[in-house]
Amino acid sequence: MKTLHELNRERNGADAGKYLAALVDNRLKCLDYTLYNPHKVEFVDYSHPDGRRTYIRSLSFVLQKAVKEVFPQAKLRISYSVVNSLYCNLVLPDDREETDRDMELIRQAMNRIIEQDIPFRMEKIPSEEAQQIFEKAGFPQKALLQKTRGHFFTSVYYLENSPDTFYGPLVPSAGYLKLFHLRRFYKGFLLQYPQPDNPARVDGQPKLHKLVEVFEEYVNWGKIMGVRDVGSLNQKIQKGETKDLILIGEALHSRRYAAIADTIFGLRDKVRLVLIAGPSSSGKTTTSKRISKQLKVLGMQPVVLEMDNYFVDRENTPRDEKGDYDFESLLALDVAFLNQQLFELLDGKEIEIPFFDFLTGKRAFSGKKLRLEENQVLIMEGIHALNPALTKDIPEENKFRIYASALTSLAMDENNRISTTDTRMIRRMVRDAQFRGISAEDTILRWPSISYGERQNIFPFQEEADVMFNSALPYELAVLKSHAEPLLHQIPPVSKAYPEALRLLNFLSYFTCVHPRDERYIPYVSVIREFIGTNPPD
Template sequence: MADNELRINLNGKEMIVKKGTRVEDLIQGLKGKKDSIIVAVLIDNEIRELTYRLENDCKINFVDLACEDGLRIYERGLKFLLIKAVKDLFPEYELQIRHSVSRGIFFEILDYHVTPEDAVRIERRMRELVEMNIPFIKVTGSIDEARKIFLKRGREDRHRVIENREKDYVTLYIFDNIEDYFYGYMVPSSGYLKLFAVEADNGGIVLILPKKENPNVLPDVPIPRKLFNIFTEYGEWINILGVGDVGKLNDVIENGGLKDLVLIAEALHEKKIAQIADLIKHQQPQKKVIMIAGPSSSGKTTFAQRLSIQLKVNGLKPLNISVDDYFVDKTKTPLDEDGKPDYEALKAVDLHLFNQDINTLINGGEVEIPSYNFQKGMREYNGKKMKMVEGEVLVIEGIHCLNPGLTSEVKQENKFNIYISAITSMRIDRYNRIPTTDLRLIRRMVRDNRYRGTPAPRTIDLWPSVRKGEEKNIFPFQEKADAMFNSSLIYDLPMLKPMALPLLNKITKDMPQYAEARRLIEFLSYFVSAPTDLVPANSILREFIGGSLFRE
């Protein structure tokens, strides 16, 4: 091998290439390369852009739209494309990101009502920019230089965030005549961004993106209106409080406003829980079965406890039943695609017995409640009897609780469905959102390490499987909820940060979870840390950081 040559392993295939080869040129020269859109590569567990030049022997894997990192990179490029198109067509107005939706991301043009005709024009302009294949030029400068750029452009939101960066430099991208910062890697040019659509909705814009489950086509699913309204309501509320973006939140914390923020946020949670309890009370005696479901790390356990307290305030007595106690015997448990017992499958539950016992209870009968022995893999009966009297309601929490198939034999008039999730409407800045899934992952990482001793790499490894289960078993049924509860708190991430960082910093470069750990560390760097002593013992946050009244 010559001195100017390198030995690389590309997706399992050994190759010899010249030193200094651009990754983009290497991929374009491959025969029979992947059909999916490759937007970056993973080199020795680090994400690298396609413009990266190879200087050492290494192992390279493709990053495409079938993985979360690939989708994030693709999303950043499309956002920049949208920003440029809106500036070209509506130079006197400003674009602002609001939140994610089932098909992509919802934006608004401030002080402007977007029409379907506007959306057509915006998409047409974006496609023109794609055809022009304009490069995204990467430039690195000092924090001071970046501050001056953003202050000059009136971007105080961006200035406030980078002001708290722990690094002394910042990476900007130039696209045509616009220079901006997107907190992550970018595709080489606009020509990579062919798969998208733009629609007008609710006076704003929905930027429709591909999903990793089927990355070569755009999703064709309706926008969940109830969840959309929760996002909107919470977004308006945090704007009223003056903490609509991370920079403003950091200012409040650093200027001594954390106490008021905690009191207000916790009061909102209590008010919303009390309102749900009032809804249930007003629908008595029909609503006998309260079903609670939501994705991982939403705070379902604490929510169920606090709801039970509010139900008691209303003169009702909650009784708890665990769906897990109705699992079928291990020999009958359905298997997943890897041949392992799938306890998340609906058919892992003895549906007939579950429905039979619920109907017996709501009709005044007595049942013996089983207890599932996971060591033996079978149900056991230990003499636990239950009978409902007037004023009592069943509270049932589980992943399938909003799936009509779980309680198909129970009359709908007897059920009250609640969906809970940590919904983040706060923005990093005008163009960048805080992903709800990142908050839940960090919550889970801190909780599982504290209570189960689970190291962060294990939580990161399990997360894709958790997300897959949510997509299959929870999200399709969220709109069946009679009430929705947003379990996020404005100060979640500032308080989780000092607990999460030590766990993430233990992940070294030789570990496969390194790229994700670095991404999360970078994400947390935008927030100032906040002490947890002001958080009340019944807070949902306590379920994750410790000190919960309902656990300890």
């Protein structure tokens, strides 16, 4: 009998300190976990997604305790993640804004906790007792989540006498958390943690004001709907208010689509090319269709130009480090030819539209012609659409860029945010199974490659957008739950995807499921239909 902590020291010696948690028979465990029988054990460090999440959870607990020490009457809210950071708001008793001095005091308190290497401990207690603890500690959202989740027991974590709850293990003690930075940003501050690919480095000042503004807009929408966290969402569903939740959320989306179309219409004398980009499962297709419909209402005629038709011939396609064709590289597109055709279209000339023959791997022409009429506007959707290099020869005044993503502003509770990546992965998993015959296991195993492509080709250019559209809906995870859970349960325990499947199942367990009958209230044009399909239950 020994703990993972002891086994880590035996197995990894001087390197033991870099390991943050462990997979025991493909189940993520904290290093305090005791082994009684032979098991397969894999220790995870910061380079592993589970190790990174363990670090971030633990660091956010240290921040929570430090804030309580420095400002006992203040309220901390960890709202969402933005590029290796958690965006936080601090509500001080006198309603003043945070200062650099406040940040320094909190940073010093965090460093004291880390230097003292204070241990984290966990107790599993009845959920009713946990609810009382969180109400007394000033965490009403945590208390409500325990009440609406419907589980008998809850894991409560402690850092000295400070209680909290998290949705995964923590490191054994605060001394593991060597690197972080606090930085004032927008209307709050950032808790910055190391880069995934460079654990010894924290990012500098990010340029993400447009992204944060979109998040804040949707936080305000949550206030309008009375849904800012999972507990309040569960409560509304349990009270039979699902229909209103769906219809109000969809109405807000419709207003946003119309507002974007109005902006484009107002610039119609100059804007002739609308470019739409976004990460996987961000709702780009629905966004393109809905904005096109709104433009038609205004008397404009959108014309879709498929970016895939501008691939270079297969023999000229670049390869990745594994030797496979890299179709996501900008070099996989004939940028010069694309710009030539776009320039001719905007100059009033007629072009012959190419198409890419995926069987022969070559560009071909079918005689299809296009001339842009006065009331027409081009729509191009693709991963490189916001990259200035894609349309480098087209004047900026002729372009309008839209960034679409699922920026989940709903929180689990006061200091546990919902990952936008998790929302998109669940969307994709459901769509892959529904329409593409791809298992949840394969979706999970492919996700690291998808994420890598997004970090290289999409996220660096998101602030280039003229406008951002957030396709996330407050109710969507409660709908996706019934579609995703059966898929995740099919993943065998020996699969490399199993730890991620367990994590997502645990995450979804906190949501009250929207009854399949209530899916009939979701409009057929909703972005959620892109993933669950259009046929309502009987």
